[in-house]
Amino acid sequence: MKNTIQKTAIMNALMSLDHPTADEVYECVHSEFPSISKATVYRILNRISEEGEILHLQIPGGADRFDTTLCVHHHLRCNKCGKVCDVSVPELEGVEKRIKEENGFSIAGYRLVFSGLCSDCVYKK
Amino acid sequence: MKNTIQKTAIMNALMSLDHPTADEVYECVHSEFPSISKATVYRILNRISEEGEILHLQIPGGADRFDTTLCVHHHLRCNKCGKVCDVSVPELEGVEKRIKEENGFSIAGYRLVFSGLCSDCVYKK
DNA sequence: TTCCCAAATAAGAACTGTTTGCAATTAGGA
DNA sequence: TCCTAATTGCAAACAGTTCTTATTTGGGAA
Numbered sequence: 001m002k003n004t005i006q007k008t009a010i011m012n013a014l015m016s017l018d019h020p021t022a023d024e025v026y027e028c029v030h031s032e033f034p035s036i037s038k039a040t041v042y043r044i045l046n047r048i049s050e051e052g053e054i055l056h057l058q059i060p061g062g063a064d065r066f067d068t069t070l071c072v073h074h075h076l077r078c079n080k081c082g083k084v085c086d087v088s089v090p091e092l093e094g095v096e097k098r099i100k101e102e103n104g105f106s107i108a109g110y111r112l113v114f115s116g117l118c119s120d121c122v123y124k125k
Numbered sequence: 126m127k128n129t130i131q132k133t134a135i136m137n138a139l140m141s142l143d144h145p146t147a148d149e150v151y152e153c154v155h156s157e158f159p160s161i162s163k164a165t166v167y168r169i170l171n172r173i174s175e176e177g178e179i180l181h182l183q184i185p186g187g188a189d190r191f192d193t194t195l196c197v198h199h200h201l202r203c204n205k206c207g208k209v210c211d212v213s214v215p216e217l218e219g220v221e222k223r224i225k226e227e228n229g230f231s232i233a234g235y236r237l238v239f240s241g242l243c244s245d246c247v248y249k250k
Numbered sequence: 251t252t253c254c255c256a257a258a259t260a261a262g263a264a265c266t267g268t269t270t271g272c273a274a275t276t277a278g279g280a
Numbered sequence: 281t282c283c284t285a286a287t288t289g290c291a292a293a294c295a296g297t298t299c300t301t302a303t304t305t306g307g308g309a310a
Contacts, residue, residue: 002277002286022267037289042268044287060183062237063224063267076230091216096239099212104244105201111185112237114221119229127257127306147296162260167297169258188296 001047009033010044013069014054014081019075021063021086059084060113074111078118126172129247134158135169139179139193144200144209146188183210184238201244212239 001007006029013028020028026041045066049056055067059077065084073086089112094112096107126132131154138153145153151166170191174181176179180192185204190209200210214237223234 004277004287006288011179035289038267039290040288046269058185060185061189064186076224076228076232078230079233082179085228085230087228087230089217089220091220092214092261095214095216099201099239103201103210103212104247105203105210105212106240106243106247107201107239107241108204109241110237110239112235113185114224114232116230116233116234122229122231129258129306131259159259162262163296164261164298165259 001051004039005033006036007044007048009036010041011048014066019057019065021065023063025066046094057084057113058111060115074113076114076116076118078121079115080117080121083118083120085118126176129167129244131158131161132169132173135166136173139191144190144192146190148188152192161250182209182238183236199238201239201241201243203246204240205242205246208243208245210243 009029009032010025013025017024017028022038022042022045025045026038029036029041045054045056048054048076049066052070055070057065057067057075059065059075062077062082067086069086073088074092075084076087077084092110092112096110099105100107134154134157135150138150142153147163147167147170150170151161151163154161154166170179170181173179174191177195180195182190182192182200184190184200187202187207192206192211194211198213199217200209201212202209217235217237223237224230225232
């Protein structure tokens with residue numbers, strides 16, 4: 001992969017943002033590099049997530065988000081402020097194997113997203 | 126809620142289909158009732174899922190699907206044929222409470238979708 | 251039974267998030 | 281430095297969903 005300034009700018013944006021959407025990455029990069037196009041942001045995000053440099057989170061009912069934390073973990077999503085944060089769910093270890101054996105279903109991966117209210121929003125009514 | 130012929134047709138379609146998308150419901154109803162509009166299908170599906178008559182599944186990276194099975198369960202989604210089937214994951218019982226206590230995050234619900242290859246597709250290369 | 255009107259509808263425009271086709275530009279090896 | 285494949289910007293296409301507006305209809309009231 002060529003090492004373009006666009007890619008560098010996107011990697012920097014990813015470092016400074018927390019679980020951003022493609023659009024948030026675009027806004028961040030665009031503010032210091034106005035000529036970048038959204039298509040480029042989407043293309044680069046897809047490419048680097050395919051190569052395993054970042055995680056591509058497909059959030060039910062919302063825009064996809066990107067995560068620089070690579071180890072196995074899942075997400076909490078606040079229905080009020082939209083914030084997404086990480087959570088580990090050790091209970092799920094071994095589930096893949098069990099389901100493979102019971103259902104003959106070959107599991108490539110899984111995503112668990114909890115939705116609710118984050119600790120900030122839960123007090124604000 | 127008024128008991129319209131459109132709603133009846135949609136309920137019948139839901140009974141005869143397995144985890145259909147809104148579009149599949151539309152196609153099914155449309156074939157015997159050509160005047161129905163897509164907006165109506167979406168509106169009715171949203172209404173009856175809000176009322177708890179069906180489950181509204183938001184599949185990451187794909188169209189939403191609707192499920193007439195109401196008890197707690199999760200889903201396997203085949204990346205090849207797109208089929209979605211049910212699976213129960215008892216390992217997750219109690220996880221909500223644990224996360225609430227540890228993260229202060231008030232969980233309204235969660236969805237777990239396994240992706241991979243179903244037993245039919247896993248043999249077809 | 252007929253009338254009435256809030257609720258529901260059809261049609262399609264608009265919207266959000268994402269991908270694609272294409273011509274122009276560019277990184278980086280020869 | 282030159283060459284070429286990779287990458288870019290743009291606009292247009294796309295899928296899924298919601299909104300808008302005028303029109304129709306279910307079902308309670310008279």
